[in-house]
Amino acid sequence: MPNNPTLDKNMTETETALRREAARLLSQGEVAVFLGHEEGWDGVPVPFAASTAAEAGRLVWNPLSAPHLAKYLLDRLEGDEKVGIVVNGCGSLALDRILKDRRFPRERLHVVGIPCSGMLDPARVAALSDEERERVLKDGPVDPGLFLDRCSWCDVPNPVVSDTLLSEPLPVVRHRPEYPRVAELEAMDREERAEYLRGLYERCIRCFACRNVCPACNCRECCLDQWEPLWLGRATSPAEQQMFHFIRAFDVAGRCIRCGECERVCSVGLPLMELNDKFLKDITELFGVERPHIPADVEPLGCFEPGDPDLEDHG
Amino acid sequence: MAESAATPAESRPPGTAGTAVEKPPAGEETREWEPVIVGFLCNWCSYAGADSAGTARMVHPTNVRIVRVPCSGRVNPRFVLRAFQRGADGVLISGCHPGDCHYSTGNFYARRRLLLLKGYLEYLGIDPRRFRTHWVSASEGQKWAEVVRSMCEEVKALGPAPSLGNLV
Amino acid sequence: MSTSLASGAPTAPKAVRLVRAADLGRWLDALSAGSRVWAPQSVGGRPRYRELTPGREGRLDLEAVRTVDSPKAALLPQTEPLLAYRRAKDPGTGRPSLDLTPVPPAEPVVLFGVRPCDAAAVELLDGVFLTGDFVDEHYKARREKSVIVTVACSAPDRACFCTSFGLSPGSTREADVVLYGRSGPGPKAEPDAYYCVAYSDRGEALLTSEASRSAGVVEPPADEGQKLEDTVAAFRNLPTPLAERVGRVDVVDKLDGLFESPYWEKVAARCLGCGTCTFVCPTCFCFGVADCAAGGRGVRFRYWDSCKFPHFLRMAGGHDPRPHKKHRTRQRFMHKLNYHYHRYGRYLCVGCGRCVESCPVGLHLPQVADEVRGLEG
Ligand code: SF4
Ligand code: SF4
Ligand code: SF4
Ligand code: SF4
Numbered sequence: 079m080p081n082n083p084t085l086d087k088n089m090t091e092t093e094t095a096l097r098r099e100a101a102r103l104l105s106q107g108e109v110a111v112f113l114g115h116e117e118g119w120d121g122v123p124v125p126f127a128a129s130t131a132a133e134a135g136r137l138v139w140n141p142l143s144a145p146h147l148a149k150y151l152l153d154r155l156e157g158d159e160k161v162g163i164v165v166n167g168c169g170s171l172a173l174d175r176i177l178k179d180r181r182f183p184r185e186r187l188h189v190v191g192i193p194c195s196g197m198l199d200p201a202r203v204a205a206l207s208d209e210e211r212e213r214v215l216k217d218g219p220v221d222p223g224l225f226l227d228r229c230s231w232c233d234v235p236n237p238v239v240s241d242t243l244l245s246e247p248l249p250v251v252r253h254r255p256e257y258p259r260v261a262e263l264e265a266m267d268r269e270e271r272a273e274y275l276r277g278l279y280e281r282c283i284r285c286f287a288c289r290n291v292c293p294a295c296n297c298r299e300c301c302l303d304q305w306e307p308l309w310l311g312r313a314t315s316p317a318e319q320q321m322f323h324f325i326r327a328f329d330v331a332g333r334c335i336r337c338g339e340c341e342r343v344c345s346v347g348l349p350l351m352e353l354n355d356k357f358l359k360d361i362t363e364l365f366g367v368e369r370p371h372i373p374a375d376v377e378p379l380g381c382f383e384p385g386d387p388d389l390e391d392h393g
Numbered sequence: 394m395a396e397s398a399a400t401p402a403e404s405r406p407p408g409t410a411g412t413a414v415e416k417p418p419a420g421e422e423t424r425e426w427e428p429v430i431v432g433f434l435c436n437w438c439s440y441a442g443a444d445s446a447g448t449a450r451m452v453h454p455t456n457v458r459i460v461r462v463p464c465s466g467r468v469n470p471r472f473v474l475r476a477f478q479r480g481a482d483g484v485l486i487s488g489c490h491p492g493d494c495h496y497s498t499g500n501f502y503a504r505r506r507l508l509l510l511k512g513y514l515e516y517l518g519i520d521p522r523r524f525r526t527h528w529v530s531a532s533e534g535q536k537w538a539e540v541v542r543s544m545c546e547e548v549k550a551l552g553p554a555p556s557l558g559n560l561v
Numbered sequence: 562m563s564t565s566l567a568s569g570a571p572t573a574p575k576a577v578r579l580v581r582a583a584d585l586g587r588w589l590d591a592l593s594a595g596s597r598v599w600a601p602q603s604v605g606g607r608p609r610y611r612e613l614t615p616g617r618e619g620r621l622d623l624e625a626v627r628t629v630d631s632p633k634a635a636l637l638p639q640t641e642p643l644l645a646y647r648r649a650k651d652p653g654t655g656r657p658s659l660d661l662t663p664v665p666p667a668e669p670v671v672l673f674g675v676r677p678c679d680a681a682a683v684e685l686l687d688g689v690f691l692t693g694d695f696v697d698e699h700y701k702a703r704r705e706k707s708v709i710v711t712v713a714c715s716a717p718d719r720a721c722f723c724t725s726f727g728l729s730p731g732s733t734r735e736a737d738v739v740l741y742g743r744s745g746p747g748p749k750a751e752p753d754a755y756y757c758v759a760y761s762d763r764g765e766a767l768l769t770s771e772a773s774r775s776a777g778v779v780e781p782p783a784d785e786g787q788k789l790e791d792t793v794a795a796f797r798n799l800p801t802p803l804a805e806r807v808g809r810v811d812v813v814d815k816l817d818g819l820f821e822s823p824y825w826e827k828v829a830a831r832c833l834g835c836g837t838c839t840f841v842c843p844t845c846f847c848f849g850v851a852d853c854a855a856g857g858r859g860v861r862f863r864y865w866d867s868c869k870f871p872h873f874l875r876m877a878g879g880h881d882p883r884p885h886k887k888h889r890t891r892q893r894f895m896h897k898l899n900y901h902y903h904r905y906g907r908y909l910c911v912g913c914g915r916c917v918e919s920c921p922v923g924l925h926l927p928q929v930a931d932e933v934r935g936l937e938g
């Protein structure tokens with residue numbers, strides 16, 4: 079059952095509250111820096127680290143505040159200063175991912191949560207005509223296709239981690255995750271699918287934006303960067319491209335929060351969720367995990383059941 | 394659809410011909426094509442099992458190039474894809490029976506990972522019959538010989554694995 | 562090919578032709594007979610600059626304002642084999658040795674439908690690879706066999722700012738041939754024909770070849786001389802939207818004093834440290850060299866590297882002079898706007914707008930160039 083995302087009508091008030099709260103945290107010395115968004119050059123929100131109460135005045139919260147911020151915590155591992163961060167529902171999953179992977183101490187965080195009913199995809203909105211864009215951002219109605227893909231399956235509107243909530247929690251309707259794109263690929267002939275994926279690998283410029291934005295790709299040192307062992311050859315040959323995408327998707331299997339940030343930041347538009355979702359789908363089918371993208375205390379690949387399907391039966 | 398034999402040279406990107414595992418030369422009249430199978434065997438059960446098959450002089454094919462690993466839990470899924478990329482026609486992983494792992498739970502974790510891998514390899518276009526996992530204990534020399542024989546036959550029937558496009 | 566970095570003024574046309582838009586496909590087919598041909602294409606829903614290969618996915622897309630990747634890959638491939646080797650035995654002594662096989666020589670290549678900024682970027686690459694004490698043989702071999710066919714921009718978009726660097730939508734820099742839409746520039750220009758003007762001997766040879774002629778590249782009507790001149794001038798005088806905001810970029814002196822500025826920390830806080838900006842940029846040229854070897858043979862190749870990657874500068878022994886994102890971010894912008902200028906007298910940017918469009922977090926050169934003007938230092 080798909081979700082029906084909508085735009086929150088009170089975003090302006092929320093934005094004011096966010097600025098006030100961040101300014102308070104910064105001026106009272108509760109946090110040394112506050113991670114949020116500011117308006118970028120083309121008007122679209124971009125990640126921003128405010129370090130003074132005055133800078134908190136630059137924070138924005140609007141229908142295009144899509145980028146998740148939790149990954150930036152890894153830039154602040156050194157030292158013991160406290161960090162403030164704003165998260166909506168899915169943003170809190172990203173944060174929880176980092177916390178559950180024990181990559182940032184919870185004690186050093188002050189989390190400002192915002193219940194969220196939907197965010198637009200900045201790229202889709204940018205492609206609209208000027209008038210259309212203005213209309214959509216002002217008062218809608220909004221074509222459901224303009225929302226981020228993740229909004230269409232989101233059932234976590236309320237942050238799962240927060241210290242302060244800026245508005246009332248929203249009602250929650252649970253969905254059973256569906257993976258139509260994977261099902262389509264599975265329906266293909268094997269050789270046809272291989273050919274399709276070769277095309278995908280071949281279009282990749284190996285910029286690593288997908289890895290760098292991913293909250294589940296949070297190792298201290300990424301194996302893709304290592305030289306010894308050389309997990310990934312530097313050549314962009316078909317084999318190494320395949321290996322790159324294999325490693326990137328497999329290493330987040332069981333920890334991927336299905337945020338789609340990897341796909342969103344890919345400058346060549348690769349449908350990376352077709353790789354990530356395969357694992358999510360199989361994890362449900364093989365191990366009975368109903369919502370595998372929600373960070374759990376023990377991840378599906380970090381545990382087992384003696385009664386798991388047996389491999390010998392599988393050939 | 395049946396897999397084609399190795400990608401024709403002219404359809405490969407320049408510089409990607411060939412594979413790393415030196416295979417028996419194909420097409421020689423005196424020798425039939427033989428598949429290369431890479432086997433990851435846990436030290437405690439399966440490697441010992443293969444050893445006992447050898448000492449008991451059981452006749453079984455010699456196509457498996459064995460890599461000894463401490464535990465089936467040591468097998469990183471990348472090893473498997475890399476083996477295929479380097480020219481393996483099949484990959485076999487073998488460890489202690491569930492419940493008997495020397496490290497008590499290594500193969501239970503491995504089982505989850507390898508189950509996902511199995512499905513994923515097929516998703517990527519690799520024939521699942523080329524990838525197998527078995528549980529072979531130290532005393533099961535007979536089972537080892539049987540596993541190798543049946544896998545060999547199956548992979549042989551499939552023919553050489555398609556090239557995955559290495560630089561060398 | 563001009564390797565003189567001071568050049569750039571439009572040279573006199575050597576030949577003028579006309580080709581109907583409908584004949585472009587035919588022309589490209591004709592060119593493919595004698596060369597490899599690269600062209601802007603729509604691949605996987607995005608405009609990409611790729612080699613045209615029969616049967617490969619991709620449709621010619623001459624009017625895309627900019628392709629995601631720049632044409633630099635035609636001259637500096639992302640993975641470029643430099644030599645191949647194989648373990649052998651010396652027949653005389655029986656001692657182990659290596660058989661070295663040089664890679665096949667570069668083939669002639671036509672870079673078709675290049676944007677003027679990207680052609681100007683080739684001049685910057687030439688400076689790096691062909692001037693000074695070291696000439697890069699591999700680059701040189703490709704470059705010498707390349708012909709650049711530029712298409713003047715009829716509708717620069719809101720990420721374009723080539724005029725900030727003294728270029729223009731009708732720039733002829735490093736172009737062997739320039740195609741100008743016959744209907745002139747304009748937002749909805751879908752020219753039914755292009756004037757083709759050769760500015761070099763290579764361009765002239767290409768335009769006047771039998772292959773081109775028989776594919777419909779013909780003499781323009783004799784009475785269109787004035788129209789051609791006006792059209793060319795219109796393209797040259799076309800403003801670029803982002804340049805109106807950025808203005809003329811000339812910040813080399815300013816940056817001399819800003820190496821230690823806290824500004825870099827601020828900018829870096831947003832950067833993801835991916836390589837998108839460097840890989841899509843037509844002027845970024847950093848590379849590494851590695852081997853891929855197995856089973857007694859190997860290939861030594863060059864691959865694109867990025868100053869944005871951790872480990873980019875890490876040395877044997879583990880020391881990394883640029884350990885933090887701050888250092889790496891500073892490096893990219895200082896290189897483009899300061900170091901390169903000191904060394905070559907040019908900024909290492911042509912205002913193509915790729916980093917503007919592709920950076921996932923909107924962190925790009927024009928913004929930095931603009932912001933540093935206002936800094937103390
Ligand atoms: S972001 Fe896209 S182009 Fe970049 S490495 Fe990832 S998949 Fe490849
Ligand atoms: S959807 Fe992509 S970016 Fe998000 S957690 Fe999964 S792999 Fe990472
Ligand atoms: S500036 Fe943007 S594109 Fe460049 S490395 Fe940083 S995040 Fe990536
Ligand atoms: S720095 Fe940005 S605008 Fe300048 S040439 Fe590179 S990609 Fe284009």
Ligand code: FES
Binds near residue numbers: 435438463495500
């Ligand atoms: S030791 Fe044999 S599977 Fe773990």
